[in-house]
Amino acid sequence: MEKNVVVTGAGQGLGNCVVRKSLEEGFRVYAVDRTITEELNSLKNRYPEQLEVLRCDISSMADVDRTGEFIKAHTKRIDILYNIAGIYRFRDKVGLADTNMESEAFLTMYDVNAVGPLRMCKALADRLGGGSVIINISSEAGSIGSCWRTQEYAYCMSKAALNMGAKILSNELKDRDIRIFNLxxxxxxxxxxxxxxxxxxxxxxxxESAGHIMQIAEHPETVPKDRMFMEYTMEPLVW
Ligand SMILES: NC(=O)c1ccc[n+]([C@@H]2O[C@H](COP(=O)([O-])OP(=O)(O)OC[C@H]3O[C@@H](n4cnc5c(N)ncnc54)[C@H](OP(=O)(O)O)[C@@H]3O)[C@@H](O)[C@H]2O)c1
Structure with missing residues (x-):
């Protein structure tokens, strides 16, 4: 069956693989990124009818609203929303003494990684219906229960916050038969x-990761009802 799929972080890495594989499966894809890469342009050349490439910074509600309006004008239903866009900075691999909380980068990490996916969900909420799936790409770094790190405050805190936002949203959407997975x-x-x-x-x-993640997104019924935060292999993670 043809599906309508939205992918953020579509310009490179994991998001770009999900875009390419979804196109190969014959789906209609809305590829969202703040940077329009060569990879996206060449996919657009290969799949002109199936692919829409949309420039959008998910840290801006105005940008996300504009992108959401475009998508909603083109489709009545979104089957899968992949929230993949995220940021990380190697220079944040430091302990508290060297963590610069005055820096805008600390809050930007939170704005993109935790709030960005919620902005997408809000903008597209009325196109998500029974059977739709939201995939949030989180991280084991967002697990509080199994946390072992002594540094990387901003990234880990942002992914833990993403997990909480997703859990609240899943409670709110409980009666609408929409599954949310944080992977x-x-x-x-x-x-x-x-x-x-x-x-x-x-x-x-x-x-390889995209292949597993897409299996989950396209066959949510294979995931136990109470499993939401997990590895891409479906192994459960501690919140
Ligand atoms: N890589 C890992 O080992 C790892 C491990 C655990 C979890 N994750 C998570 O997996 C996801 C994908 O990671 P990846 O390795 O594929 O990352 P990646 O190669 O850096 O790709 C991330 C994409 O997201 C885009 N992006 C960043 N900020 C954005 C914004 N504000 N608005 C729109 N697009 C934005 C980036 O655009 P630019 O090129 O302009 O930055 C880039 O195209 C992320 O959420 C990450 O946190 C990754």
Whole structure:
């Protein structure tokens, strides 16, 4: 069946893989990113009818509203919303003494990683109906129950906040048969994963992670009803 799919963070990495694979499956895709990359332009050339490429910064409600209006003008229903866009900064791998809370970057991390996905959900809420799925790409770094880190305050706090926002939204949408999953995509061989990930055998390619994540999104009935925060392999994570 043809599905209507929205993907943020579509310009590169995991989001770009989800866009490409969704197009290969014949879905109609709305690809959202603040940067329109060569990869997106070449997909648009290959799939001119199936793909819409939309420039949008998810930290701006005005931008998200404008993007949402475009999508809603083109489709009556969204089957899957993939909230994948996120930011990370290697220089934040420091403890409290060296963490700069005056820096705008600390709050920007929260604005993009935690609030950005909620902005997308708000803008597209009336196109999500029975059977629709929201995938939020969170991280094991957002787990409070299994936290072992002694640094990276801003990123971990932003993903924990994303998890809470998603849980409240799932309570609010309970009667509308909309599943929400917050997934750790694995340590990814992407620019965010960095050089270490590119070399490591423990890291996963974005193609492999995207394949698993799309299985979950396209077959939500295979996931136990009480499982929401989990690995891309469906292993449950502690909130
Ligand atoms: N990489 C990992 O090991 C890892 C591990 C756990 C969780 N995750 C999560 O997985 C997701 C995807 O990661 P990735 O490795 O694929 O990252 P990536 O390669 O850095 O791609 C992220 C994409 O999101 C876009 N983006 C960032 N801020 C945005 C904004 N304000 N508005 C719209 N688009 C924005 C980026 O655009 P620009 O190019 O302009 O920045 C980029 O195209 C993220 O949410 C990340 O936190 C990643």
């Amino acid at each position: 750790h995509p694995g340590w990814l061989k992407t620019s965010m994963g960095g050089e270490e990930a590119m070399k490591s055998e423990e890291a996963v390619t974005p193609e």
